[in-house]
Amino acid sequence: MKRYLVLARAFLASDLQSDRVVPPSGFTARLTVFAAAAMAFLAVFALALSFAAGRLSDRWSDALAQSATIRVSAPQDQIDRQVTAVMGVLETTPGIASARQLPPEETQALLAPWFGPDLPVETLPIPALIELVEGGSGFDAEGLRLRLQAEAPGAVLDDHDRWRRPLVAAAGRMKTLATGSLLLIGAAMAAMITLAAQAALAANGQVIRVLRLVGARDVYIARAFVRRFTLRAAGGAAVGAALAMIAVALIPAGDDAGGFLTGLSFEGGEWIWPVLLPLMAAGVAFAATRAAALRALKGLM
Amino acid sequence: MIELENVSYGYGSGELLTEMSLKLAPGSFHFLTGPSGAGKTTFLKLLYAELMPSAGQVIAFGNDVRSMTRDDIALLRRRVGVVHQDCQFLDHLSLAENVALPLTVADREIDTRELIELLAWVGLKAQMDSLPPALSGGERQRAALARAVIMAPDVILADEPTGNVDWEMSLKLLTLLVELNRMGKTIVIATHDMNLIRSAKAQVAARVLRIKGRRLHLAGADL
Numbered sequence: 001m002k003r004y005l006v007l008a009r010a011f012l013a014s015d016l017q018s019d020r021v022v023p024p025s026g027f028t029a030r031l032t033v034f035a036a037a038a039m040a041f042l043a044v045f046a047l048a049l050s051f052a053a054g055r056l057s058d059r060w061s062d063a064l065a066q067s068a069t070i071r072v073s074a075p076q077d078q079i080d081r082q083v084t085a086v087m088g089v090l091e092t093t094p095g096i097a098s099a100r101q102l103p104p105e106e107t108q109a110l111l112a113p114w115f116g117p118d119l120p121v122e123t124l125p126i127p128a129l130i131e132l133v134e135g136g137s138g139f140d141a142e143g144l145r146l147r148l149q150a151e152a153p154g155a156v157l158d159d160h161d162r163w164r165r166p167l168v169a170a171a172g173r174m175k176t177l178a179t180g181s182l183l184l185i186g187a188a189m190a191a192m193i194t195l196a197a198q199a200a201l202a203a204n205g206q207v208i209r210v211l212r213l214v215g216a217r218d219v220y221i222a223r224a225f226v227r228r229f230t231l232r233a234a235g236g237a238a239v240g241a242a243l244a245m246i247a248v249a250l251i252p253a254g255d256d257a258g259g260f261l262t263g264l265s266f267e268g269g270e271w272i273w274p275v276l277l278p279l280m281a282a283g284v285a286f287a288a289t290r291a292a293a294l295r296a297l298k299g300l301m
Numbered sequence: 302m303i304e305l306e307n308v309s310y311g312y313g314s315g316e317l318l319t320e321m322s323l324k325l326a327p328g329s330f331h332f333l334t335g336p337s338g339a340g341k342t343t344f345l346k347l348l349y350a351e352l353m354p355s356a357g358q359v360i361a362f363g364n365d366v367r368s369m370t371r372d373d374i375a376l377l378r379r380r381v382g383v384v385h386q387d388c389q390f391l392d393h394l395s396l397a398e399n400v401a402l403p404l405t406v407a408d409r410e411i412d413t414r415e416l417i418e419l420l421a422w423v424g425l426k427a428q429m430d431s432l433p434p435a436l437s438g439g440e441r442q443r444a445a446l447a448r449a450v451i452m453a454p455d456v457i458l459a460d461e462p463t464g465n466v467d468w469e470m471s472l473k474l475l476t477l478l479v480e481l482n483r484m485g486k487t488i489v490i491a492t493h494d495m496n497l498i499r500s501a502k503a504q505v506a507a508r509v510l511r512i513k514g515r516r517l518h519l520a521g522a523d524l
Contacts, residue, residue, distance in 0.1 A: 021405065023393040210389050213351075214448065215379035216406035217372050297371075 021216075022207060022224045028200040032229055035192040036236030036281050037243075043185045044244030044274045050178030051270050052263045057171030060164060066134045067160065068141075073127040074154035082152040083128050089151050090132060093144055097135025101128060127154075189233070189281060190288040197229050197292040212300055222293035226286055233285030237278040245274050302327050302455060302487055303348055303381075308357035310343055317343055319515040320357065325456065325489065330482045330505050332498050333491040334520060335512035341491040342386075344512065345458050348489065349381045350374045362455075379407055382449030386461035388441040390433035396420070396444055397429040403452045416451075423447045423477060439470035446477055456487040463497055471497055479504050 070090075074082050083101055090099040102110075107129055108121040115121055141159045148155040201208070211221050248265055266274065303325045310318040317340045325331065325348075333341050346352040347359055350366040359366045361377050369377065382403075390399045400420065401411045420426045423443040428436060436444060442462055449457055459478065463471035475497060482488045482505055492498065501507050509520040 020394065020398075021391060021402070023391070206389060207391055210391055210402070211406055212375070213378065213383060213385075213389070214403040214406055215375050215377075215452070217375040220406055220408075 019224055019227060021211060022200075022204055022228065025200050025203060028196045028203075029228075029232055032193055032196045032232040032285070033236035033239075035189060035196070036233040036285070037240030039185050039189040039192075040237035040240030040277050040281055041244040043182055043277055044241055044248060045264075046178050046181040046185060047270075047273050047277075048248050048264050048266060050175050050182065051266060051273075053171050053174035053178060055263060055267070057168050057175065060167050060171060068132050068134070069158045069160075070130040070132065070148070070155050071127050071158065072130065072152060072155045074152075076125065078154065079128050082154050083130065085152040086130055086148060086155050089144070089147050090130070093139055093147070095134060095136055095139030097133045099130055099132040101130050186280070186284055190284045193229055193233060193285045194288045194292050197225060197289040198296065200225060200229075201293060201296040208297065208300060212297075218294060218297045221297060222290055225293045226289045229289040230282050230286045234278045234282035237281030241274050241277040245271075248274075302362065304358075304360040305347070305354075306358045306360065308347060308354040308359055310340070310347060310352060311355050316355075316515060318347075318512070318517075321517040322357075323510070323517060325487050327455065327487055328482065328485050329487050330479075330501070330507040331489045332501065332507055332509045333489060333512065334493055334495075334498070334509060337493065339512040340515070341512060342460050344517075345383070345460050345489065345491055348456075348458055349383055350377055379403065379452050380454050380456065382452065382454040382457045384442070384445045384449045384457070384459040384462050386464045388445040390441070390444070392433050395430050395432060396425060396436065399433060400444060400447045400451060402448060407452065419447050419451060424473070438465040439467070439473075442466055442470070442474055443477070446474065450481060450486075454486070456489070457481060459488070459490045461492055462490065463492065463494055468496075472500060475501055476504075 070086055072079060072082050072086060087099060087101070090096055104122070104126070107126055111121050111124075111126065141157060145157050148157060208221055245266075251264055305321050305323045308318065308321045309316055321344070333344060335341050343352060347354055348361075350359070350361065350369065353359075353367055361369075362380060364373070366374070366377070391402065394402070397416060397420065398405075401416055404411050417426060417429070420429050423446055425440060425443055425447065428440060433441065433444070442465065446459070446462070449459075457478065462474050462478075466474070471494070478488050478490065479501065490497075490501075498507070498509060502509075511518045511520040
């Protein structure tokens with residue numbers, strides 16, 4: 001670690017004279033800074049998307065994985081008997097921590113937002129709902145369904161798996177997409193910096209020939225270009241990342257009803273990742289420019 | 302110091318130089334002559350490893366240039382100062398910075414007093430802050446010579462150093478090269494200027510080599 005710190009310090013404090021041997025190049029400089037800033041800006045959003053998708057996936061998994069619902073639909077005169085039968089079955093089913101029948105008021109409250117205030121929900125034939133909470137290693141859903149079918153034919157078990165699984169899968173895919181986007185952004189930035197570095201190297205062909213003639217080693221010549229492009233990429237990425245972080249911070253914070261969009265942000269320690277982006281951009285620029293410079297120099301004696 | 306053993310060099314299918322052998326002894330002074338296109342510049346490029354021989358060996362300071370790494374070649378060029386006819390400089394750096402460039406790329410400290418002395422020796426002290434495009438042909442040749450000697454190289458190669466300057470300036474450059482030779486440097490000057498060679502022979506024991514018919518000959522009384 002100490003060695004890397006020393007190397008980084010030497011790189012940053014590299015002699016200005018070696019920097020001066022390469023003439024300033026306005027076009028490639030602006031191109032590199034702009035590319036790095038734009039890519040960092042996009043990368044921050046991809047990061048935010050990745051984290052938001054991860055949080056959503058976890059929330060859906062955790063919140064729904066531990067609970068299930070049994071809906072009892074039967075003629076009014078049979079409902080109580082079937083509910084009692086269901087409760088009896090649940091008491092003897094391993095893996096169920098607790099079970100309770102939702103009181104009619106609670107069931108009606110769940111429906112009220114869908115029907116509006118004008119409809120008297122209490123007059124509707126609403127099925128009874130039993131909420132159960134898993135315990136320990138969980139219960140055998142298929143076994144429970146078979147028992148319910150025998151004891152209470154109007155009872156239907158909904159373990160939420162049917163709609164939880166595609167949601168979790170969708171969130172997982174979104175996270176994968178975001179991570180893939182980050183990799184693509186990194187690759188695109190490397191490609192752009194390589195092109196800019198190659199343009200700079202081609203434009204400075206005479207400079208390189210003179211340097212070789214007077215005894216400059218390849219690493220010396222490469223260093224002058226590498227340092228320049230690395231610092232430009234880091235600077236551009238810092239600006240882009242800062243702007244994107246401000247934009248992300250300004251997205252209004254929402255509640256659960258706000259859904260996915262209002263969750264597009266960073267939480268706690270996640271903020272360190274966009275802060276690290278300029279360093280990553282510098283690393284990409286360093287590797288891309290060094291490879292381009294050494295490849296170009298090989299063609300010269 | 303630098304030795305050529307049966308060196309040949311060809312571009313594509315044709316051969317430009319054939320089976321050349323030569324030993325550059327320390328402190329020797331050589332002129333290289335021959336008609337335009339005979340291969341004088343190519344010959345010099347073989348000496349500082351800008352070109353590799355297609356046959357034979359170039360031994361520089363005890364090492365075969367073909368077995369040298371790119372870093373080795375860079376180090377070789379710190380021991381061989383080269384003055385080109387077209388004198389390429391870094392146009393964004395001042396004359397003083399250009400002259401000191403070999404020290405800069407070698408990560409060696411620049412002694413400003415010595416640098417000014419060197420510029421005064423070639424008569425360019427007043428122009429030290431000028432940019433290369435502002436220099437005349439003669440000034441560029443002298444600046445190139447100063448750059449070639451700043452690392453105190455063992456060998457100095459000059460390719461038509463007087464090609465773009467008048468006779469007075471030619472003699473001035475020749476005097477500088479003769480002075481360097483008296484300091485023990487090995488000098489090779491490629492030129493087709495016979496008057497320059499005659500002037501030099503009056504001051505120093507110069508050996509005259511001639512490239513003719515793709516081969517290297519020791520020139521004789523016709524000079």
